[in-house]
Amino acid sequence: MPMLPIDPQRVDETGLPWAFLSDSARVEDVAPGRFIVVGQPDDPLLARVVDVVPEGTDHIVHVEILGPVADAERAIHVA
Amino acid sequence: MPRPVTLRDGSVPADTLLVVRGGPLTVETLRQDCDITARRFLYQGRPLWGFSVEGTDTDWPVERILRDGRVRSRQLYATCSVRELRQLGCETLATFGVEPPHYTVRMVDSHMLEAVAQLLIQRTRANPNWTPR
Numbered sequence: 001m002p003m004l005p006i007d008p009q010r011v012d013e014t015g016l017p018w019a020f021l022s023d024s025a026r027v028e029d030v031a032p033g034r035f036i037v038v039g040q041p042d043d044p045l046l047a048r049v050v051d052v053v054p055e056g057t058d059h060i061v062h063v064e065i066l067g068p069v070a071d072a073e074r075a076i077h078v079a
Numbered sequence: 080m081p082r083p084v085t086l087r088d089g090s091v092p093a094d095t096l097l098v099v100r101g102g103p104l105t106v107e108t109l110r111q112d113c114d115i116t117a118r119r120f121l122y123q124g125r126p127l128w129g130f131s132v133e134g135t136d137t138d139w140p141v142e143r144i145l146r147d148g149r150v151r152s153r154q155l156y157a158t159c160s161v162r163e164l165r166q167l168g169c170e171t172l173a174t175f176g177v178e179p180p181h182y183t184v185r186m187v188d189s190h191m192l193e194a195v196a197q198l199l200i201q202r203t204r205a206n207p208n209w210t211p212r
């Protein structure tokens with residue numbers, strides 16, 4: 001189940017996809033350097049958290065999209 | 080507290096082809112994207128209710144966007160022109176980066192969103208760069 005509802009095309013001034021931290025299903029697991037699952041339940045993506053920056057009363061999470069979760073699972077299985 | 084959106088200079092040519100990520104592409108996923116954008120950004124002093132797309136230019140044809148753009152990780156995609164969106168009443172804003180060019184398709188209300196979604200859903204096709212599972 002994705003931890004963040006991120007549209008990979010939705011970027012800001014940084015050029016990176018972003019989401020509100022408060023929209024995360026598991027806020028405690030969203031930290032710079034962590035790998036998380038984002039996107040939609042029927043097409044999840046693996047992403048790396050780049051930073052978490054305060055904005056207003058919330059925080060903005062920027063991520064680097066690494067690819068479909070299925071690709072990562074396949075790579076781990078091969079390894 | 081939402082803040083003004085960053086716009087690039089210049090108008091958006093009507094023949095610009097826009098690439099929209101699919102997988103899934105539904106009214107509800109587009110509505111979710113619009114709601115999230117509106118929570119963060121303002122346009123002309125009002126919440127910017129719109130969703131993100133990538134646009135073509137001479138350096139970024141559709142084929143390159145599908146291969147190297149932000150949509151490359153998605154299973155499905157759809158395309159439409161800025162002119163087609165204008166005919167539905169939408170405004171296309173040149174926002175943020177240019178590698179590839181990023182645009183925000185601004186919606187006015189749910190009726191407009193549903194019309195745009197129907198257009199895009201009819202155009203949905205497989206991304207040739209997506210790896211079958």
